[in-house]
Amino acid sequence: MGLSSIAYDLGSGLNGPMSISHLSSPRQQLAFSAKSCSRACITVRAADGNSGSMRAPPSTVRASKLVTNAVAVKSETASIAATKSGHELLLFEALREGLEEEMERDPRVCVLGEDVGHYGGSYKVTKGLAEKFGDLRVLDTPIAENSFTGMAVGAAMTGLRPIVEGMNMGFLLLAYNQISNNCGMLHYTSGGQFTIPVVIRGPGGVGRQLGAEHSQRLESYFQSVPGLQMVACSTPYNAKGLMKAAIRSENPVILCEHVLLYNLKERIPDEEYVCCLERAELVRPGKDVTILTYSRMRHHVLQAAKSLINKGYDPEIIDIISLKPFDLHTIGNSIKKTHKVLIVEECMRTGGIGASLRASIMDNFWDYLDAPIMCLSSQDVPTPYAGTLEEATVVQPPQIVKAIKQLCG
């Protein structure tokens, strides 16, 4: 049977991530859904359709290929190499592709930020765009985050569609006044007269020994601001799709990228597609436990999933994508099936996305839970420089494995 039977549906799912109900065979449905499977463990379960216990002993599990590196590896499956449609690129290129397509489509779309123009962006997301679209459409700003973010708000109010790049999400703390007061609020305080279709994007999260200030996990800081939407991309496919969706949205959107994910490689469709800003992504269907995650932690979860699956567990993995608002439908359907939840996030424990998500789940799905919601967050410490300490700050795959064992027995 081989791996060629694994669903790698490039042509489908173009209007939104991860709906696998269209796949015909049960075997296909049990495989990982397409967009993430190039890096995930591709395990084919016994195809007898009689699922029974999801924790069948290892001998009956036909684990075929164990991909050792969960992050940024070239796809090894024959079917993928054989597939000619689509094109491979890295996540930062996917972001750039989405941005370029939207700039071509609508002349009001413009980018502003530090070093986005001539330098091409610190993470090369805007490389080549200033040469193509001109210095005014890809504006190199002086180092004045609060003011140029406010400038983007004013430009949006009067008809443009600006994208603000924070060289690092942490720098946008300087723009907090404008983000909270103006981006979030002006549509409301003006009684609906002015729209603020800005996109605020930049890399955040813990990198490789970048020091505390460049390694901030700021999702929770912006979470409470009314009037903002917040999404986090985690693969080239959803990076491009979310970038396009965020630009097209009439709402102000914060697009959280991650420093360590920019070189992730994936094959994405040639045809145009846009992801949905409010919908979560079902990465791997399962029956034992619901794992909710986002951004870099998705890849740690997938790495942990390899060993979990080998041990006979069947986790359902959901990348929540939308950090604000939560897609309670996808999340709820999963909880109704598995009755156990583990949240794995890079945010701090206190007041983090996980804390919010836990509250939401308890409010809505209390009756479906068989166990307390577990949440693995990063430590409430400023990210240390030393490598060993930094590693201990964020959630690592062995912790995830341990947590699932604890949760599921």
Place this chain on the structure above:
Amino acid sequence: MVLGRSFEDMCAQMYYRGKMFGFVHLYNGQEAVSTGFVKCLKPEDYVCSTYRDHVHALSKGVPARAVMSELFGKATGICRGQGGSMHMFSKEHGLLGGFAFIGEGIPVATGAAFKTKYEREVLKNDKADAVTVAFFGDGTCNNGQFFECLNMAALWKLPIIFVVENNLWAIGMSHYRATSVPEIWKKGPAFGMPGIHVDGMDVLKVREVALEAVARARRGDGPTLVECETYRFRGHSLADPDELRKPAEKAHYAARDPIIALKKYLLESGLVDETDLRSIDKKIDEIVEDAVEFADASPLPPRSQLLENVFADPKGFGIGPDGKYRCEDPAFTAGTAQV
């Protein structure tokens, strides 16, 4: 100017009668600046203000009824009652706010000016020449956003005029106690733009400077910084006991009341006579009375308005547990939905 003065006086009355609430900042004494500048503008031009924005709104053409309703918190207010005294916005009249934190409107104004430049140079619309006027006070001139925007506006030659309404006091903080170099107009040339100092109590002098600054911006020659020496006759807000300012200072500026000064000039030069002025006063009184009546009679915002304008695209409230977008829930339009 008379409209501004009568309107603000009426606001004070209404506030003490419990018709409007919160922080209300009145513009009495500074009318010459607003009239002087805003009356030079075209309807497509933009004005960006601060919390002391009632008169800027009136000058730009927002009907007195809409402003008064907004102050009363009624649904017929210019911002549907959702903004209040400090957040006057009008898309129709190009009023970009209304901001409570000082300095945060200046970048917004800079963005509107940027949009004019973008429209000309990227969208190739030769007729795009909207000018933006940003009003703010002396206290703001020590704030980072002020300097950051002076830099960017001069750097990109944006069509913006930075108008400082220097009334010497930031609540209880004297300008001289807060600023190392009190002459704000000197800071313009430091950033590469002209810095003008004008008597803000004289509407004709303000207008002269304004016409030149607006023409300069419209030509594409870039920004101007204008410092208007002015004074507020009332306290910072209606809650301010105003005990720190010396009576001598207040008397000095009261003698330079812009309205009285203009009246004197008009009468002395024979441009109008007493009856003309009295008929203007009468007309204004009618407008203000009508505004109060209209506001009084207007309905309060219904509960259904609570969630309506949070997002331009209400899908931003997300997908509920039942799989439908929350904004599709009937309770959403009723304003009682759980979001």
